[in-house]
Amino acid sequence: MLKSVILIGGPQKGTRFRPLSFEVPKPLFPVAGVPMLQHHIEECAKVPNMKEILLIGFYQPNEELTRFMCSAQQEFKISIRYLQEYAALGTGGGIYHFRDQILSGGPEAFFIMNADVCSEFPLPEMLNFQKEHGEPSSFVILGTTANRKQSMNYGCIVENQQTNEVLHYVEKPSTFVSDIINCGIYLFTPEIFQHIGAVFQKNQQDMLLYPYEGDEQTNGNGWHRAEAIRLEQDIFTALAGQGKLYVYKTPAIWSQIKSAGSAIYASRLYLNQYHKTHPERLATNKDGGPRISGNVYIHPTANIDPTAVLGPNVSIGTGVTIGAGVRVRESIILHGATLQDHSCVLNCIVGWDSTIGKWARVEGTPSDPNPNDPYAKIDSETLFRDGKLTPSITILGCNVTIPAEVIILNSIVLPYKDLNRSFKNQIIL
Numbered sequence: 001m002l003k004s005v006i007l008i009g010g011p012q013k014g015t016r017f018r019p020l021s022f023e024v025p026k027p028l029f030p031v032a033g034v035p036m037l038q039h040h041i042e043e044c045a046k047v048p049n050m051k052e053i054l055l056i057g058f059y060q061p062n063e064e065l066t067r068f069m070c071s072a073q074q075e076f077k078i079s080i081r082y083l084q085e086y087a088a089l090g091t092g093g094g095i096y097h098f099r100d101q102i103l104s105g106g107p108e109a110f111f112i113m114n115a116d117v118c119s120e121f122p123l124p125e126m127l128n129f130q131k132e133h134g135e136p137s138s139f140v141i142l143g144t145t146a147n148r149k150q151s152m153n154y155g156c157i158v159e160n161q162q163t164n165e166v167l168h169y170v171e172k173p174s175t176f177v178s179d180i181i182n183c184g185i186y187l188f189t190p191e192i193f194q195h196i197g198a199v200f201q202k203n204q205q206d207m208l209l210y211p212y213e214g215d216e217q218t219n220g221n222g223w224h225r226a227e228a229i230r231l232e233q234d235i236f237t238a239l240a241g242q243g244k245l246y247v248y249k250t251p252a253i254w255s256q257i258k259s260a261g262s263a264i265y266a267s268r269l270y271l272n273q274y275h276k277t278h279p280e281r282l283a284t285n286k287d288g289g290p291r292i293s294g295n296v297y298i299h300p301t302a303n304i305d306p307t308a309v310l311g312p313n314v315s316i317g318t319g320v321t322i323g324a325g326v327r328v329r330e331s332i333i334l335h336g337a338t339l340q341d342h343s344c345v346l347n348c349i350v351g352w353d354s355t356i357g358k359w360a361r362v363e364g365t366p367s368d369p370n371p372n373d374p375y376a377k378i379d380s381e382t383l384f385r386d387g388k389l390t391p392s393i394t395i396l397g398c399n400v401t402i403p404a405e406v407i408i409l410n411s412i413v414l415p416y417k418d419l420n421r422s423f424k425n426q427i428i429l
């Protein structure tokens with residue numbers, strides 16, 4: 001039997017997602033109409049013999065997470081449990097800490113996935129690839145091709161082109177290493193814990209030898225220091241060239257979801273996939289309905305005027321109200337928001353329960369990958385460049401009110417703000 005583990009991280013990460021991550025843990029942020037994690041879960045649940053999905057992270061158990069897990073368990077008929085780390089233990093430390101839970105029931109292999117990736121999740125292909133490559137207990141990393149410059153923002157893999165064995169692995173190198181990057185999706189056998197265990201033992205010995213080193217990073221918690229292990233730097237780098245680690249390269253869609261801009265881009269990729277995977281989730285032009293252009297997701301509880309024009313790449317959440325003559329493009333409208341008559345929303349994320357007044361225009365600047373480069377990825381934009389706010393997606397936090405007839409351009413508006421005029425290139429606190 002098989003299991004899957006999704007690394008969901010915790011609250012202090014996801015800062016590039018502010019102000020959206022104030023309201024909902026980033027892994028539950030809706031991408032193409034469903035929580036980011038649901039895309040992972042749907043694909044895991046399809047794999048024959050998949051018995052359980054474990055979410056590992058350091059969020060306090062909260063209502064949203066519990067509610068999401070309950071409904072996903074019922075919908076996908078698979079056991080889903082949350083295991084909470086006592087602190088951020090890193091991508092390898094968390095799975096090592098919970099190794100007994102992962103191995104209970106005796107899975108012969110298990111997937112590990114980063115929560116913040118958008119992918120087709122070629123899990124059956126990875127299983128087949130594992131059978132065909134190397135020894136039976138080899139480990140598989142999902143890889144994809146990036147361009148030279150962007151590859152350095154990811155884990156970089158040098159492979160043996162005949163056997164696909166990973167010969168070198170360097171995490172976010174400072175100079176070019178390889179254009180094959182780590183997608184953050186792995187297939188392991190239980191043997192991986194021997195390798196993580198060896199790093200744990202070494203960390204523990206180092207701790208006894210040099211008890212005062214590195215305490216600033218760990219608040220003097222020595223145990224935490226030994227248990228904090230990174231899969232990428234501590235495990236993959238050492239396994240490379242040992243005949244144990246292989247890369248399965250996918251030409252299919254893949255993106256990280258680090259910033260709000262990348263959530264809009266990932267929505268576009270998933271909405272496009274829906275033609276194949278979930279055609280029922282794509283809105284169509286119907287008599288008495290709004291005009292749909294391209295791929296659009298509309299929650300059945302949304303109330304949309306027939307004269308509105310939506311798309312491409314629009315996701316409308318629960319209970320959203322959209323008035324007459326409204327135009328929305330390349331945007332995510334979160335639950336309970338109201339777009340009043342003739343407002344125009346382009347390249348935006350409109351937060352929960354926010355209101356945009358009549359004839360207002362709320363617009364951002366897309367940060368899409370270069371369309372002329374087939375290997376381009378979305379840049380993880382920094383908020384500021386040369387001391388100025390980088391023009392980007394406009395984000396309205398929850399419960400923001402935009403008055404009628406104003407323009408909000410390339411701005412980030414924090415929750416509960418009631419604006420009274422137009423703004424451009426600003427963070428409104």
Ligand SMILES: Nc1nc2c(ncn2[C@@H]2O[C@H](COP(=O)(O)OP(=O)(O)O[C@H]3O[C@H](CO)[C@@H](O)[C@H](O)[C@@H]3O)[C@@H](O)[C@H]2O)c(=O)[nH]1
Nearest residue numbers: 007008009056057088089090094114115116154155182184
């Ligand atoms: N449970 C848990 N999860 C964690 C922890 N730290 C990070 N994660 C989760 O692990 C994933 C990776 O997060 P980062 O550590 O921020 O790494 P990254 O910059 O996204 O880079 C990783 O992913 C890239 C692909 O998206 C890879 O290219 C790269 O090599 C690396 O694996 C995220 O889903 C994050 O929530 C932790 O201490 N505990």
